[in-house]
Amino acid sequence: MKLNTNSNIYTFIYMTVVVILVAVLLAVVSQVLSPRQQANVLLDKQKQILGALKIDFANGDPAAIYMSLVNDTLQYGKQEVYVATVDGATKYVLPLSGKGLWGGIGGYLALDEDKNTIYGVNFNHESETPGLGAKIVEMPFRQQFEGKHVRNAEGQVVSVAVLKQGNMAEGKEQVDAISGATITSSGVSTMLETNLAEYVEFFKMEEIENVESED
Numbered sequence: 001m002k003l004n005t006n007s008n009i010y011t012f013i014y015m016t017v018v019v020i021l022v023a024v025l026l027a028v029v030s031q032v033l034s035p036r037q038q039a040n041v042l043l044d045k046q047k048q049i050l051g052a053l054k055i056d057f058a059n060g061d062p063a064a065i066y067m068s069l070v071n072d073t074l075q076y077g078k079q080e081v082y083v084a085t086v087d088g089a090t091k092y093v094l095p096l097s098g099k100g101l102w103g104g105i106g107g108y109l110a111l112d113e114d115k116n117t118i119y120g121v122n123f124n125h126e127s128e129t130p131g132l133g134a135k136i137v138e139m140p141f142r143q144q145f146e147g148k149h150v151r152n153a154e155g156q157v158v159s160v161a162v163l164k165q166g167n168m169a170e171g172k173e174q175v176d177a178i179s180g181a182t183i184t185s186s187g188v189s190t191m192l193e194t195n196l197a198e199y200v201e202f203f204k205m206e207e208i209e210n211v212e213s214e215d
Contacts, residue, residue, distance in 0.1 A: 043062060046062055047062050048107065048122050048124065049084075050062060051120075051122035053110050054110075069086060079199055079201075081093065082108075089112070091112065094111070098190060099190075100136075101129065101184050102133075103127040103128070106123070106125075107124050109192070115203060116150060117147065118150065133181040133183070136188055148175065157196050157199075159197075160175060160189075160192055162175055162192075165177075
């Protein structure tokens with residue numbers, strides 16, 4: 001029996017076959033590309049961590065440099081801390097994630113061995129405004145954080161505030177917000193405060209270590 005190509009049944013069968021073939025093709029492509037995509041995600045993460053550690057990898061292999069510097073990953077619940085050695089000194093790198101004006105923002109915060117002094121930061125964003133909020137990735141903004149402290153004299157985690165010039169944050173050190181990008185700047189400030197609060201166990205370990213050294 002010859003199938004009527006103008007019938008609804010023919011159209012339905014044809015569309016079903018096409019959809020199945022496209023689905024199979026997409027599944028195969030996804031499976032083939034998955035390892036490469038995962039490798040790219042890992043490499044981007046390594047580059048960002050190196051950025052927070054103020055390591056220039058432009059003329060080298062970022063993955064190899066990362067492996068030579070980052071020697072351990074500590075786990076505190078769901079939170080990770082990357083332990084690196086830079087110029088013979090221990091650095092702790094904490095992942096950050098938050099929300100800017102138009103989408104997600106994130107990055108990495110590197111602390112000195114005292115778990116208090118900021119060694120470096122590296123921020124990223126999904127879709128902040130070029131020339132305004134997008135400036136969080138640029139060195140002039142990032143360098144303001146270097147040497148700031150995330151804890152007060154009593155050892156409490158207080159973070160670092162990002163504020164317009166002239167504004168004051170009680171009990172916190174602060175950096176200047178980006179002019180014209182108040183919401184993004186506020187997002188960075190909130191991200192730092194919120195994320196650092198999740199590393200209670202990490203900062204408690206420093207207190208334990210101090211007690212043990214005194215004994």
